Amino acid sequence: MMPTQKLLERLLAPALALAFAMVIATVIVALLGEDPFHIASVMLSGSLGSLRSLANTLEEATPLILTGLCVAIGMQSGLFNIGGEGQLVVGAFIAAWLGVKVPVSNAGLHVALCLVAAGIGGAIWAGIAGILRAKLGAHEVINTIMLNYVAFISTNYLVNLPYFKKPGQIPQTFDVAPSAEIPRLTFVYNYTRLNAGLFVAIGAALLIWIVLSKTSFGFEIRCVGHNPVASRVGAISVVRSMILAMSIGGFLAGVAGAERVLGVHKHFVSPFPFGYGFGGIAVALLARNNPFGVVVTAIFFGALASGGAQVDMVTSIPRELVTVIQAIIILFIACEYLFSRYRPRMRVLKDE
Template sequence: MTDPVNETPQTAAQPGDVVAQGEQVPAPQDAPGTAVAGGRAGDDGAAPETRTQQFFRELLSGSWLVSVLAIVVALFVGGVLIALADPRVQETAGYLFARPSDFFGAVWDTVYGAYRAMFRGSVYDFQSETVSRGVRPLTETLVFSVPLILAGLGLAVGFRAALFNIGAQGQIVLGGIFGAFIGFTFDLPVVVHVTLAALGAALGGAIWAGIAGVLKARTGANEVIVTIMLNNIAVYLVAYLLTTPAFTLPNSPFPKSPDVPAESAAYPLLLGSSFRLHAGFLLAIAATVFVWWLLERSTIGFEIRAAGSNPSAARTAGISVNRVVVLTMVISGALCGLAGSAQVLGTERALTAGVAASYGFDAITVALLGRSRPLGTFLAGLLFGALRAGGVLMQSTTQTPIDIILVVQSIIVLLIAAPPLVRAIFRLPAPGARPRGARTPVAKEAAA
């Protein structure tokens, strides 16, 4: 019996209330008509959502689908531009209403022929006489993709830490300088020579990116501005070095370093001398696995993601954000430096002023398209490698301007940077959106 003076009356425990010893009163079983996850009907009259509907809703709201649809839209716009640039399409457009079949036939032939040539130049040339020549386009796609994948992985690491590294171009150049110098200067055993040259390339990129990281951590300098300025310095630095005796090949018609010894310092060819595919592609695969482990399974990766998501919370948890900034930039630069090694030790096997080409800037697109995820970046690198390889044959066989490839890449970046635009075009649900007809908890309480 309860003493009304010393003890207060206890109310009945409600479902979800915490009682003595930390035990929780179990909630009653859901009554018929209660809306729960799994698709049962609710008392608000909303239609039940089956597991199949829930699966397709999550599928349609995924970020990967936005990336795929961005590519589709970009290829469609590219096809429109290809048709507009074709003289025959322009001619048939003059009498479109008189003979519309001529116009649409010309559009089909032009667009189909251009993308057919791109396929032949990037995947398989079905018009070749031998199988080896037929698969050569695929190997060229892989060759072009190696520096894009490596540099894209480097930028993706920075993006996960909320560091917008724009200096991949300069870091590729520094990686090329270090790797080429070790390659053509020293005479070492085969395995040791190529390993040191690759590590030297990674070191060059790490040093160049580390400068921006230290300035960011110590002074708060904007990494975007610093890395852009370092790009310019790297371009002029390699131009100067190619005028010095140590980096100049005698009697060369254009600035070029001595060749890297193919028998010791160059990446070995994977399919023989008939193809340009080298072991740098295996390095790109290994780097993809390493970045996945680094970001998803390591303590350093957790600190990188934490500092990128909320620096204040990371500091409160005892993480040194400044150390993470410097370390992230060093790792990012090392991967970009390896992209430079793919050029000087694998494809060109010499240092030139155009060693970085436009890989550093294209890698930004690759990392964005891959959502800064290792697998997505790898696949995006393959796609852009295919666009590069196929664009050459497309231009030579169909007279399609190669600039259209750049337009396609730019549209992909635009759409990736604006996912709501893609979702609006295809009427896709937003991530976490409720199924149609479902009411929010507030609406349910109001209705009750």
């Protein structure tokens, strides 16, 4: 009874945002002289209409689940980690490095090594911002943004070193050893780039949900996110909770980078394909930082991306339309989010 009602209430805002975005997208499409219903059907078939499109959708969704979780767990502790992009790039580079250079013949072991190392790299990257915030009060938004650039530029430098660089015009590494490749899910569709990383991502969502809702550690993180002062009085180490929440998020973003390298591209290239880290922010916002919501939302954004690619190919509408739709959704959600988050505080201020 009550939980159902609560769930519906929570779903209302994202649903409304979605509806508004669709209306606006329809208008734009009509103005560009295409039939909105035709475009919608192309979108649908391009994202879910066949096994091939479904595989594309899930392939796009895989890193978004991980980066979405990265932002969500930060938010749960009250911190806005917008450094997912940089943490992902760090993870991607480490995965490529170990995938190319470390001779491990056992395939499972090699993949696991690369994933964990990439995760640790991302965790350290995010942890730096977490420590700066928790210990010194330096704002995590600024720090994660700056660390993004540090990650882009330093990986670009490293990949151009002769030790890493594959000879040629493009600054990229050699392909990883076959033992380091994440197996592709060819049983879904023969030529897909969808890989077993999807299961890692879904497993991560499950794990994060369990940690947040079932463990004392997760309880502490949520307390800190809601009221750091009362948490401190309640004998919770706010510093520790913040740093760990950031690091766990960074770990997941790092794993997302490894998934892209080991399962999709096979190598690290600079600049690294852009947007999954920032996409995670939108995913977490729309999912209201709920781990399962993140999975659903990431698949939805994955569908938009793969459907958009189809639209781009067969109609005159560019795929950027999808980006526009995403932006509108985020805008509406952000409005709702800001209001629900800050309304109580505004009321308190007035009452004083």
